[in-house]
Amino acid sequence: MSTVPPADAPSPEDLTPVFEVTDVRRDGDRVLYVGYPREPPATVESELAPLFYEQGFEMHLQARGGSPSGEYAIVASERSIGIDGIPWKNVALALATILTTLYAGTVWYHIDVAANPLHALQAWPFSLAILTILGVHEFGHYITSRIHRVDASLPYFIPIPPPFGTAGAIIRMHGRMPSRKALLDIGASGPLAGIVATVVVTVIGLSLDPITVPRSIATSDAARIEFAEPLLLRGLAWLTGQPLSYADPTRQLHPVVFAGWLGMLVTFLNLLPVGQLDGGHVMRALLGRRQETVAAAIPAVLFGFAGILLLRGDVSIEAGIWIVWGVFTGVLAFFGPAVPMREEPLDRKRQAIGLVTFVVGALCFMPVPFRIVV
Template sequence: MSTVSPADAPSVEDLAPVFEVSEVRREGDRVVYVGRPRAPPSTIESELAPLFYERGFDLRLAARSEARAPRHVLIATRRSIGIDGVPWKNIALALATVLTTLYAGTVWYHIDVTAEPLNLLKAWPFSLAILTILGVHEFGHYVTSRIHRVDASLPYFIPIPPPFGTAGAIIRMRGRIPSRKALLDIGASGPLAGIVATVVVTVIGLSLDPITVSRSVATSDAARIEFAEPLLLRGLAWLTSQPLSYADPTKQLHPLVFAGWLGMLVTFLNLLPVGQLDGGHVLRALAGPRQETVAAAIPAVLFGFAGLLLLFGDATVEVGIWIVWGVFTTVLAFFGPATPIRETSLDRKRQAVGLLTFLVGVLCFMPIPFRIIV
């Protein structure tokens, strides 16, 4: 039995004010402190976690029942923020998303791939635009996670069939977030970086000549999708003096404009203030534990919004997006938000960044993102 801490871990004396240590042992990359709390167990982690965090450890308190008396253990695990080995799953999903976005691009470019499958490659600008928007968004999170020494995975892209080709991308936050400041930085960096890429892609798309389709395609009786115009898209069209529609039905907006539109939709959905969505992170950093009250109301708001659109709006199946997200946010609200180790409030600069982030979401909002015209 030892009561001497390893040199790289906090000492017994460091813990003494809130935790009386009777034994210390090393278990691989973990340091285990056995003893009894001198403060309420619910406060031990928040009291000691910053001390361990500075030494490169994540901390967890656990209770162990024994015949003589219950004991508590502090388990300090060495934090790793590097990438171990080749991230094959990330690579495979990224390659799959390249294929699905290429295929989705052939829909918007009206490229026929049935006779010549290699025509798929002609849709590369659309695929590159989508992957750039999503990649910049997720690497915004990843870089700030590394800055704050929080363990996070590389992005996982999510491939789906056309017309979108992707459902976005995510990163996994495996480490504890040290403070509300770090939570705000990590949560806001993705949407803010992603919206810059979205604006660039959209402006490029607006500046390019519209694509031309045959009159038979333009006047076809087949169902088509009509997309809404969020405030940000309208503003960019106004600033660039470019139209968002054409009187000639054979002319259609360049597919890069649709890629920007998709970036705006993904940004808004990510900024819903619930669970571990980006909006949930930002609001948790701004409002503290009160964020959970807001998050609990979000599913009801989405279901109610869908109901109002069905009753009073000119839409039916299109409102399914809000029903689906109502279910999704219900699950997210149940599991709760990320909880920072330190609950220190934010300075005015970061409060402004948080409000700016939600303003971006407002500019990307679309009551009915798309309509199916039959």
């Protein structure tokens, strides 16, 4: 052997059952174990990946191009789950989303910013509510990822124009999931943490006084948007004894309630059991490889649902959301879910957590999230 692997890395003897090591080399920060597989390459990776993971390394097996003897190399690199430097992209996107949600809030507060753009600051409760829901959701993923020592980025917020001001937020995970247990914990932690924040925000919004809509707007014949009421929103209104609508058209629910509504919509969409969505992670952890069968059916279900709405004739524009998500989930299903290194079934506790997570999604479901009334 020309090089001895680091003390904290697997030894060549540890690999012997599935990989015959003939040489160990350094390649910058990586360690290369050169040799010959004793099993098919896929089996070598599935057998050795957990060993390297437990000792703080990521690994992959690659054929050594140009080698007449059919040599392979196991390429091992130390895992890093820390944050290097200031995450400027995350900060910039967060600041941009603050601006776009403030601007979106001016629509719901009926604030005129034409004369003075600083008036948009009056919409801070809406912006804070949205960012809190999204932030709690993503940091649920982030913290659980750190617990399982899976490398994850800080949240990337996604700014868009009104009426929402944001398309949500994401975190990026690098490397492979160590187990179905970790996949379940990481996948479910975001929606469960986010729904707690959504409930708190919604209850606060329902307790706030309704805002006054200018009569010229309230009595206008212009098109308006009507939002659906998911079971969770109706339940919270019932528990708090607060109305979800008013007979007086100049009275409107506080925009913080709309922030809670948006949190419910994001939760449901995230829990569609396909691909890299949270629901895809949870379903993959629950069902193992059988999850792919469920995922393949989701786009067809969404397209079918859009077709039913189109046949009704009065929701043609609103059905577009399910057509878009049918295409999106079709792409996600094609690329597939995260694949854990270990396929041990979940214990009953985590099975229950997975089922509760999907119940939360069902409580947030809206057949037609909004409709445009002319």
